[in-house]
Amino acid sequence: MTYRQLLAGNADFRRLWAGQVVSEIGDWLNNIAVLALAIQLAGAGSVGLAVATYAIARHLPLFIFGPVAGVVVDRVSRRRVMIAADVARAVLALGFLVANRLGSLAAIYAVGASLFSVSAFFNAAKRASVPNLVGGTEALLAANSLSASTTAATIAVGSALGGVIATALGRDTVFVLNALTFLASAEMIRRIRRPVSRGREAPGVELAVPGDGVAAQTSTPPPSSSLGVQRSPLAAYFTDFREGLRYVRRDRVLAAVFVVAAGWGLGNGAARALYSIFGARLGEQAAAGWGAAFGPVAERPTDFGISVLFVAMGLGGVLGAPLARRFNSGAVEGLGSRMGRSLVLDGAGLLVFSLTPSLFGAAAVLVAREMNFAIWWTAQQTLMMRRTDDRVAGRVFASYETLTTLMMVGSMLVSGAAADRVGIRPVAACAACVVILSGLSWFVLRRRGGEVR
Numbered sequence: 055m056t057y058r059q060l061l062a063g064n065a066d067f068r069r070l071w072a073g074q075v076v077s078e079i080g081d082w083l084n085n086i087a088v089l090a091l092a093i094q095l096a097g098a099g100s101v102g103l104a105v106a107t108y109a110i111a112r113h114l115p116l117f118i119f120g121p122v123a124g125v126v127v128d129r130v131s132r133r134r135v136m137i138a139a140d141v142a143r144a145v146l147a148l149g150f151l152v153a154n155r156l157g158s159l160a161a162i163y164a165v166g167a168s169l170f171s172v173s174a175f176f177n178a179a180k181r182a183s184v185p186n187l188v189g190g191t192e193a194l195l196a197a198n199s200l201s202a203s204t205t206a207a208t209i210a211v212g213s214a215l216g217g218v219i220a221t222a223l224g225r226d227t228v229f230v231l232n233a234l235t236f237l238a239s240a241e242m243i244r245r246i247r248r249p250v251s252r253g254r255e256a257p258g259v260e261l262a263v264p265g266d267g268v269a270a271q272t273s274t275p276p277p278s279s280s281l282g283v284q285r286s287p288l289a290a291y292f293t294d295f296r297e298g299l300r301y302v303r304r305d306r307v308l309a310a311v312f313v314v315a316a317g318w319g320l321g322n323g324a325a326r327a328l329y330s331i332f333g334a335r336l337g338e339q340a341a342a343g344w345g346a347a348f349g350p351v352a353e354r355p356t357d358f359g360i361s362v363l364f365v366a367m368g369l370g371g372v373l374g375a376p377l378a379r380r381f382n383s384g385a386v387e388g389l390g391s392r393m394g395r396s397l398v399l400d401g402a403g404l405l406v407f408s409l410t411p412s413l414f415g416a417a418a419v420l421v422a423r424e425m426n427f428a429i430w431w432t433a434q435q436t437l438m439m440r441r442t443d444d445r446v447a448g449r450v451f452a453s454y455e456t457l458t459t460l461m462m463v464g465s466m467l468v469s470g471a472a473a474d475r476v477g478i479r480p481v482a483a484c485a486a487c488v489v490i491l492s493g494l495s496w497f498v499l500r501r502r503g504g505e506v507r
Contacts, residue, residue, distance in 0.1 A: 055196045062190065066248040067187040067197065074204055075244035076142065080147075080235025083214025086161060086364065087225040088150060089330040095159050095495060099474060101334070103375055104159060106470020111163040113323075113459050113466070115171035120459065124298060124452025128445065132179040132250045133243060139176035140240035144168055147233040151226055155228040170360040178447035179457060182447040183250035185439050198435045199378050202428050207372015217361030220243040258393070298449025301442075307390070308441050308450070310499040312457055317492025318397060319458035323465030324485030325404055328478050329367075333360035333479075359413055364415035370424025377425060378432040390437065393494035396430030401489030408482035 061068045089105065096104030127135050146168045153161035188197045190260045220228050337359015403423030410416040442450045469481045 055192045057196065057200050060075055060193065060196045060200065064188060066246045067184075068243050069242045070183065070187060071200065071204065073136075073140075073203065073239035074180075075208060075233045076242070077204060077214040077239035079206035079215070080232040082209050082226050082364065082368075083216040083219065083235075084147065084150065084232035086213055086357060086361050087220045087228040088166070088215030089360055090220065090334075091154060091225060092159060092162055093330070093334050093356055095157060095162075102327075102470045102473035102478070103332055104470075105330055106466045106473075107159075107164055108163060108462050109323075109327045109466045109470075114166055114351040114463050115174055119171050119174040120178070120452045120456035121449075122154060123175040124449040126175060126181040126265050126450075127182055127448035130346035130447075132183050133246055135175050135179040136183075136243045136462050137142075137240045139172045140236045140243065141178070142172045143238075144233045146172065147236060150229040150232075154225055154229070174452075174455070178448050179250075180453040182444075185444065186250050187246075187248060187446065191344060191436070191440065194439055195432065195436055196443065198432050198439070199375050199428070202378060203372055203375030206368045206375065206424060206428065208368065209290045210366075210368025210372060210471040213361050213364035213368060216461060220357055276466045283447050300455055301331045301446050302450060302453060307437060307439055310496065311438060312454065313499065314394075314397065314492050314496045315434070315458050316461050317495060318400075318489055319461030320399060320465045321404070321485040321487075321492065323462030324481055324488075326462065326470035327466040327469050328473060328482050328485075329363055330360050330471065331478055332407075332482075333363040333413075335359070337362065360383060360415055362417050363420060367424050370421035371428055373421065374425035374428030378428040389396035390433070390496070393430045393433040393437070394493055396433070397496065398490055399426045399493075399494030400430060401486045403486075403489075404489060405483055405486035408479050408486060 061071065088108070091102050092108050093101050112266060133449045146165060149165035149168065150162070153165055184197055184201075185194065188194055216228055219231070302312060334356040337355040339355075340359065341355035403419060403426060405414055407423065408417050438449075438450065438454065465485070469485065473482045
């Protein structure tokens with residue numbers, strides 16, 4: 055199935071996709087301006103810690119609110135969750151205007167954390183909705199591949215526009231545009247007509263795992279229920295979340311994916327924390343070499359360097375999407391093998407990036423790395439969607455987000471502080487080795503698990 059066929063024949067998925075386009079362009083417009091502002095305010099000797107702290111402020115809420123978000127989107131209207139999250143994010147995004155006026159790193163961290171707290175609910179609802187808007191393995195592969203390529207394209211377009219607009223019109227303009235994109239996304243999602251949930255799980259339902267040979271059964275209510283004592287909402291949330299984790303543990307494929315994803319998050323967290331510092335420093339080196347011939351670049355080399363690397367990331371994702379579809383369109387049983395190989399190559403790409411001395415050389419390596427990343431991400435997401443019952447889809451994907459985010463947050467904190475002490479290149483090289491080992495571990499799990507292919 056081609057992208058055109060998917061979008062032309064499925065109006066509701068097209069609306070969800072359109073919302074993704076506008077909101078993610080706004081995100082990356084905003085990201086360049088905020089990172090450059092944070093580096094500017096941090097000053098020499100504290101850049102690594104400042105950027106890492108902002109990255110943590112963006113990702114830690116996904117860990118804190120991920121469990122609750124997964125339960126919420128399995129219990130209430132996923133459409134309403136996404137719309138409410140977009141409206142809330144539109145308001146919160148304007149907080150960067152205040153942070154810029156105050157010149158406060160603390161304000162930047164607070165606004166970023168608030169935005170991504172709300173995003174935890176949006177992301178869980180969106181991922182759980184996709185299998186209900188598209189059906190069949192080929193359609194899911196196309197949808198996941200399109201989502202990956204769209205994210206990549208918006209990184210490229212948003213980062214390029216962010217650098218240009220911040221330089222020409224100022225960072226405040228970027229912050230306002232970002233807020234408007236969330237409102238546009240909410241309107242697109244409001245127009246979705248098809249149900250994005252196939253049903254709701256009643257309390258006390260024990261879910262069967264695909265392939266375990268056990269039918270879904272209704273468990274015996276706890277004694278307190280017979281006495282008319284109802285569980286508190288918080289207790290219900292944690293109970294349901296534990297059921298989601300138990301579902302994952304009972305499925306060897308899902309359990310293996312989660313183990314490997316934890317290692318990837320550990321390595322990728324360092325990469326996420328250091329990309330902007332690489333871009334800022336390589337941009338300054340490039341601007342110094344060019345002199346005053348490139349006026350705007352010489353004035354804002356930090357914004358320019360960060361923008362170049364993030365544009366490269368996006369371009370690599372766009373080019374990688376067709377490869378992802380080609381490599382992952384064969385037998386479903388081969389998805390696991392392709393995922394493992396691509397993850398090893400992902401780590402190798404990060405290792406080469408850590409050793410590259412020039413801005414445009416580093417950009418070229420990032421293009422290749424992101425092309426490969428599209429292959430393993432699409433395979434992994436498709437495996438998870440095929441193995442997960444819709445009744446716990448929100449909890450499973452929220453659990454995945456929670457696990458990878460926890461690994462990334464810990465890695466960001468350590469790598470940011472380490473980069474200020476020993477330099478960004480050794481830290482990035484160590485992170486690359488962690489990703490490579492994660493990919494290799496998949497093949498060990500494949501042999502032990504038997505059905506993991």
